[in-house]
Amino acid sequence: MEKRNIIIVDSVTGVMNGNLRLLLESAKDYAIFTLDMERRVTSWNAGAELMLGYSEQEILGQSGDIFFVPEDRAKNAPEWETEKASKEGVAENERWHLRKDGSRFYGSGTSRPLYNDKGEQLGFVKIMRDMTEDKRREEALRASEERLRITMESATDYAIMTLDTEGNYTEWSKGAEQIFGFTEPEVLGKHTELIFTPEDREQEEAEKEITTARLKGRAEDERWHMRKDGSRLFMSGVMRPIYNDNVLIGYVKVARNITEQKLLEKKKDDFIGIASHELKTPVTSIKAYVELLQETLEQTEGESPALIQKLNNQVDRLGALIHTLLDTTMIAEGQLELHPETFDINQLLQEIADDMQNISKRHKLVLQREKVSRVKADRERISQVITNIISNAIKYSPAGGEVIITTKDDGNKVQVSVQDQGIGMSANTINNIFDRFYREGNPSIQTFPGIGLGLYIAAEIVKMHGGRIWAESEKGEGATFYFTIPGSPDHTKS
Amino acid sequence: MKKIVLADDDPGIQDAAKLILERAGYEVTLLSNGDSLLEDQQHYPDLFILDKQLSGVDGLDICRHLKAQNRTRNIPIIMFSASPQIGKLARMAGADDFLEKPFKMKELREMVNKYVHGAIDGI
Numbered sequence: 001m002e003k004r005n006i007i008i009v010d011s012v013t014g015v016m017n018g019n020l021r022l023l024l025e026s027a028k029d030y031a032i033f034t035l036d037m038e039r040r041v042t043s044w045n046a047g048a049e050l051m052l053g054y055s056e057q058e059i060l061g062q063s064g065d066i067f068f069v070p071e072d073r074a075k076n077a078p079e080w081e082t083e084k085a086s087k088e089g090v091a092e093n094e095r096w097h098l099r100k101d102g103s104r105f106y107g108s109g110t111s112r113p114l115y116n117d118k119g120e121q122l123g124f125v126k127i128m129r130d131m132t133e134d135k136r137r138e139e140a141l142r143a144s145e146e147r148l149r150i151t152m153e154s155a156t157d158y159a160i161m162t163l164d165t166e167g168n169y170t171e172w173s174k175g176a177e178q179i180f181g182f183t184e185p186e187v188l189g190k191h192t193e194l195i196f197t198p199e200d201r202e203q204e205e206a207e208k209e210i211t212t213a214r215l216k217g218r219a220e221d222e223r224w225h226m227r228k229d230g231s232r233l234f235m236s237g238v239m240r241p242i243y244n245d246n247v248l249i250g251y252v253k254v255a256r257n258i259t260e261q262k263l264l265e266k267k268k269d270d271f272i273g274i275a276s277h278e279l280k281t282p283v284t285s286i287k288a289y290v291e292l293l294q295e296t297l298e299q300t301e302g303e304s305p306a307l308i309q310k311l312n313n314q315v316d317r318l319g320a321l322i323h324t325l326l327d328t329t330m331i332a333e334g335q336l337e338l339h340p341e342t343f344d345i346n347q348l349l350q351e352i353a354d355d356m357q358n359i360s361k362r363h364k365l366v367l368q369r370e371k372v373s374r375v376k377a378d379r380e381r382i383s384q385v386i387t388n389i390i391s392n393a394i395k396y397s398p399a400g401g402e403v404i405i406t407t408k409d410d411g412n413k414v415q416v417s418v419q420d421q422g423i424g425m426s427a428n429t430i431n432n433i434f435d436r437f438y439r440e441g442n443p444s445i446q447t448f449p450g451i452g453l454g455l456y457i458a459a460e461i462v463k464m465h466g467g468r469i470w471a472e473s474e475k476g477e478g479a480t481f482y483f484t485i486p487g488s489p490d491h492t493k494s
Numbered sequence: 495m496k497k498i499v500l501a502d503d504d505p506g507i508q509d510a511a512k513l514i515l516e517r518a519g520y521e522v523t524l525l526s527n528g529d530s531l532l533e534d535q536q537h538y539p540d541l542f543i544l545d546k547q548l549s550g551v552d553g554l555d556i557c558r559h560l561k562a563q564n565r566t567r568n569i570p571i572i573m574f575s576a577s578p579q580i581g582k583l584a585r586m587a588g589a590d591d592f593l594e595k596p597f598k599m600k601e602l603r604e605m606v607n608k609y610v611h612g613a614i615d616g617i
Binding site for chain 1: 504506507509510511513514517576577578579582595596597598599600
């Protein structure tokens with residue numbers, strides 16, 4: 001009580017005098033006004049006029065209660081405030097206030113009692129700051145935090161986790177609890193490696209994911225993870241970095257359990273694998289019988305030999321289709337094995353071009369080769385890549401023209417390109433052209449036979465070799481497909 | 495006449511392959527079960543053609559067995575399969591060659607000629 005700040009005021013008017021008054025008047029960001037014991041306004045600074053909308057002339061002598069919203073007036077808030085200030089020397093509060101025009105603002109204020117030099121209380125001084133912006137921002141932040149909390153708690157199909165910059169968990173959603181079996185207290189502060197399989201831990205996959213997220217702004221991945229009980233589940237997720245004022249403060253990861261989908265996919269791949277394998281047996285005997293018949297009818301007059309040849313071609317087509325399906329399932333299950341050898345890719349291209357020139361008379365296969373380009377790769381699989389790309393070039397240039405096959409050898413890698421003068425592709429198609437089962441075109445305009453696996457298989461084989469595959473094209477302008485494979489270590493020797 | 499033993503569990507393949515090889519002048523004995531090949535025989539053929547998938551025994555095991563016996567280790571073996579990856583396993587099991595199904599008549603005859611006569615000498 002004795003320590004209270006005594007503010008000296010004019011003993012008759014209760015209004016602050018002199019320098020103090022001047023100082024307070026110039027503080028435009030603060031509303032500063034004084035009230036007498038009946039809470040009538042006795043002085044009014046420029047900040048108060050700006051904040052509350054009343055000029056000094058119109059407000060002097062009026063009750064300060066009118067700055068309170070009706071709800072607060074009904075609760076006697078003005079009396080409580082001055083009473084508290086008188087009793088305790090200060091009353092601080094934050095509340096909504098009313099302007100002259102009826103609009104509201106959120107003000108943070110302090111009321112203190114005023115005394116004259118005789119120690120008699122003459123009124124109060126109130127200093128108030130407009131906190132509406134801060135209040136709105138705070139409310140928006142709280143609402144967004146609340147939304148995030150609700151999302152994290154209700155998205156039980158998704159695991160939502162946040163990590164600090166070191167990769168340790170800082171939040172762990174209800175969904176994550178359900179999916180992984182760990183409770184939030186069990187994981188907080190632990191490294192994200194916790195849910196990785198031992199194989200992935202060995203490969204430091206968790207660190208790689210964080211690095212990708214930091215460098216590229218996002219890291220997508222699909223992999224097997226481990227639950228608390230050691231069982232495994234397949235998750236698909238995205239990690240993104242979180243920045244605050246351009247400073248990295250951590251990461252957020254959202255992931256979905258797609259184990260069931262993955263197992264279904266495996267079942268489907270297994271089924272296609274078994275079915276294709278079983279189809280091969282009758283196709284083998286049909287082909288053998290057709291060729292025996294062809295041999296028998298070789299010298300026959302009439303159309304029989306030609307018909308048998310056509311039959312044989314169709315059987316081959318069926319055989320190739322089954323082969324493609326089997327390759328696809330093997331790729332999907334990671335069973336495709338490479339048997340690398342060192343060979344001259346130009347020689348292989350020559351063999352393939354000679355062979356494929358027979359398919360179409362309308363196309364001219366042109367080879368532009370560098371002298372010697374030796375590669376270390378699976379010759380049969382690379383042959384399949386080239387065949388698939390050239391078949392595609394022929395298929396999508398129905399009007400014919402040149403198909404130019406070029407090799408380039410920069411010492412470390414060999415680049416093969418196949419350029420056609422066909423119908424070309426849209427940018428959207430280029431982005432999807434190497435996807436499984438992707439097929440160009442609108443079937444209602446023009447159809448092309450095929451099941452959309454040739455380029456997918458080509459891309460997977462190139463990737464397995466550590467190479468790159470891509471396409472460049474514009475609609476109607478033809479297309480060029482490129483792929484690279486590492487050169488042979490001894491490729492410089494000719 | 496050169497003799498070939500062909501073991502395959504599919505009657506269609508047995509029949510068609512037999513026709514192809516008989517027309518090329520071979521005597522073909524068919525087996526759908528490989529068990530008998532694990533026992534000693536009175537007479538051995540000039541060539542074995544084995545499918546990987548046989549009723550009872552795995553064709554690869556038969557291949558290994560035949561290549562381990564003194565009396566049969568010098569008889570060439572061609573293995574058949576619808577799976578291209580079996581090629582590598584077949585060679586590891588000692589097979590002289592591998593033919594993926596479906597095959598061309600010409601391929602089968604050329605391969606058989608090569609191992610029976612030691613050279614490709616036209617058909």
